[in-house]
Amino acid sequence: MTKMAFAALFGTAAMAVAAPAFAQDTTETGRFSGVYIGASGGYDIQRNDVGSTIQFDRNLDGTFNDTVTTSTGANAFSPGFCNGRATSSANTACANDKDGWAYNARVGFDIQSGRFVVGAVGEFGKSEISDSVSAFSTTPASYTMTRTLDWEAAARLRAGLVAGDSTLFYGTGGVGYARIDREFTTSNTANAFEGRGKRNQWGWQAGGGLEQLLGDNFSVGLEYMFHSYDDNDYRVRATRGSAPATNPFVLAPNTTGTDFKRLDEKFRWHSIRATAAFRF
Secondary structure (H helix, E strand, C coil): CHHHHHHHHHHHHHHHHHHHHHHHHCCCCCCCCEEEEEEEEEEEECCCCCCCCEEEECCCCCCCCECCECCCCCECCCCEEECCEECCCCCCCEECCECEEEEEEEEEEEEEECCEEEEEEEEEEEECCEEEEEEEECCCEEEEEEEEEEEEEEEEEEEEEEECCCEEEEEEEEEEEEEEEEEEEECCCCCEEECCEEEEEEEEEEEEEEEEEECCCEEEEEEEEEEEEECCCCCEEEECCCCCCCCHHHCCCCCCCEEEEECCCEEEEEEEEEEEEEEC
């Protein structure tokens, strides 16, 4: 995926360099031809991952389908899971995943021939979204794994049709590159836990929108975008800490510990944005 994404990003950059010369050679141009800078702002929404859980690797063999049991053989996580951040040590309520505002800066170019427009756009921005899942043990204790978007960059192609001479309807898609912050929190103070960090991850975006020219140099618009990133390598290990040897995470024969991971391995969300651009 990384090689493919890099190739797509390189291709988009090459098109941006070649665009002015290509535009000069195009005899049938329109009002959308040219380079632009702009910004977008709106709201990011993610689906609550109903049915999402935390999975366990009790024997540390790399397979996450184990049941963590107490010294009597009972399921230590019989209270279950929730698709959100735990608000107590018991499985009584969870906070929903956090949606939030997002904003981006962008630069791009378009080439119009007749009513058909093709182009490319690159952007960089921030978002307030975070995505959590929680597990609850019989102790009682809660265990929450959270991923948060620090920032996101993208390079996309777009193509569309002009209605009249000033309204563009378009589709767009391309590669994304994001910093994802992964965090683990728990109310368990006996065991020790390791597992926190950030990751830069390739992904993809796709969507569409409309852009309306207001005069020759300024435009506004509305855009929808879907974002998708793999997030399948985050692990948390529970070790003994100050817990007794009968603790479910370190019961013999494996006294080393227990690994956690999320069942849902993709970070996905939707964006609704307003856009504005200045065209040169």
